[in-house]
Amino acid sequence: MEIRFSTGIWVFGAGVERFAPTGYKPARPIVELIKEAGRVEGLQGLEFHYPTEVNEENVKQVKDALSTANLKAVAIAPVLSQEAQWARGALSALDESTRRRAVERCKKAIDIARELGAEILIIWPGREGFDFPFTTDYRKLWNNYVSSIKEVAEYGPEIKVALEYKIEDPSSYLLHGSAARALTTILELRMQGIKNVGINVEFAHAKLAKEYVPEAIVLISRYNALYHLHLNDIFTEVDLDLFPASVHLLEFAELLYWLKETNYSGWFGLDLFPRYLDAAEMVRQSIENVRAIYRALESIGWERIRKVIDSNNPIEAQKLIRELLR
Numbered sequence: 264m265e266i267r268f269s270t271g272i273w274v275f276g277a278g279v280e281r282f283a284p285t286g287y288k289p290a291r292p293i294v295e296l297i298k299e300a301g302r303v304e305g306l307q308g309l310e311f312h313y314p315t316e317v318n319e320e321n322v323k324q325v326k327d328a329l330s331t332a333n334l335k336a337v338a339i340a341p342v343l344s345q346e347a348q349w350a351r352g353a354l355s356a357l358d359e360s361t362r363r364r365a366v367e368r369c370k371k372a373i374d375i376a377r378e379l380g381a382e383i384l385i386i387w388p389g390r391e392g393f394d395f396p397f398t399t400d401y402r403k404l405w406n407n408y409v410s411s412i413k414e415v416a417e418y419g420p421e422i423k424v425a426l427e428y429k430i431e432d433p434s435s436y437l438l439h440g441s442a443a444r445a446l447t448t449i450l451e452l453r454m455q456g457i458k459n460v461g462i463n464v465e466f467a468h469a470k471l472a473k474e475y476v477p478e479a480i481v482l483i484s485r486y487n488a489l490y491h492l493h494l495n496d497i498f499t500e501v502d503l504d505l506f507p508a509s510v511h512l513l514e515f516a517e518l519l520y521w522l523k524e525t526n527y528s529g530w531f532g533l534d535l536f537p538r539y540l541d542a543a544e545m546v547r548q549s550i551e552n553v554r555a556i557y558r559a560l561e562s563i564g565w566e567r568i569r570k571v572i573d574s575n576n577p578i579e580a581q582k583l584i585r586e587l588l589r
């Protein structure tokens with residue numbers, strides 16, 4: 264399995280969050296951030312938000328900076344959450360003019376993706392849901408949401424539209440809380456002939472959905488819908504984008520095994536939040552974590568691991584776990 268690493272350019276940014284409203288670091292120009300990303304050994308691609316990080320005004324500059332840094336544009340993620348205009352929903356908004364603005368933003372993000380040669384449009388539906396009981400006609404909400412995704416996907420048939428599910432936050436209850444829920448939209452759209460909608464599995468979001476991530480990616484792979492990965496980690500309930508495998512080490516090992524077994528050929532995206540850490544160093548350590556686990560699996564041997572799994576024997580599995588720790 265070829266492992267190609269990408270990360271979000273936001274990882275190198277100021278790091279604004281609700282407990283650090285002005286960020287942990289000073290804001291810097293996008294070209295400087297790309298330059299810094301280019302110095303991370305093993306990093307081959309970058310992901311951008313539209314329009315906050317890349318937009319019509321700076322796209323040429325971004326393109327040049329990427330080529331100088333020898334990095335590929337991997338994905339564009341339209342901002343559909345972190346603005347007051349999306350407080351009551353974006354692609355699912357019951358207010359029709361808001362919904363139109365959200366769809367148009369996604370189409371413009373596709374235009375930017377085309378210009379940069381990025382193949383993936385990441386939709387993080389952080390406001391596609393509701394906040395309070397007895398406030399929402401769920402039939403309208405789902406109809407709006409699915410038809411917006413359809414319109415976006417039809418606009419960019421060569422683009423992979425990747426839904427990044429999460430159970431809650433910022434909205435109180437999100438339509439796409441789990442892999443299976445995202446799959447319902449994907450399968451509904453396939454019945455209407457739309458074949459370019461899939462999933463971006465973020466490790467931490469899958470944990471929030473109480474999924475076991477290796478099994479979740481196998482389920483998604485059954486439908487050839489695993490378009491992208493956002494690797495990171497989480498302790499319990501707060502999504503702070505920790506180093507991949509720094510908490511769920513064994514689950515990560517099994518995840519890598521199943522990515523290989525299901526012939527995953529996409530990018531290994533790193534969605535991290537360095538806070539007070541040096542961003543480049545956090546990306547480096549994340550790449551090394553993934554590589555080290557992959558090497559450990561390789562040294563045991565794929566055949567041996569497959570045999571243990573096929574034996575369906577928990578005792579043999581404990582021996583395999585100890586082999587991994589050697």
Ligand SMILES: [Mn+2]
Binds near residue numbers: 427465493534
């Ligand atoms: Mn993410």
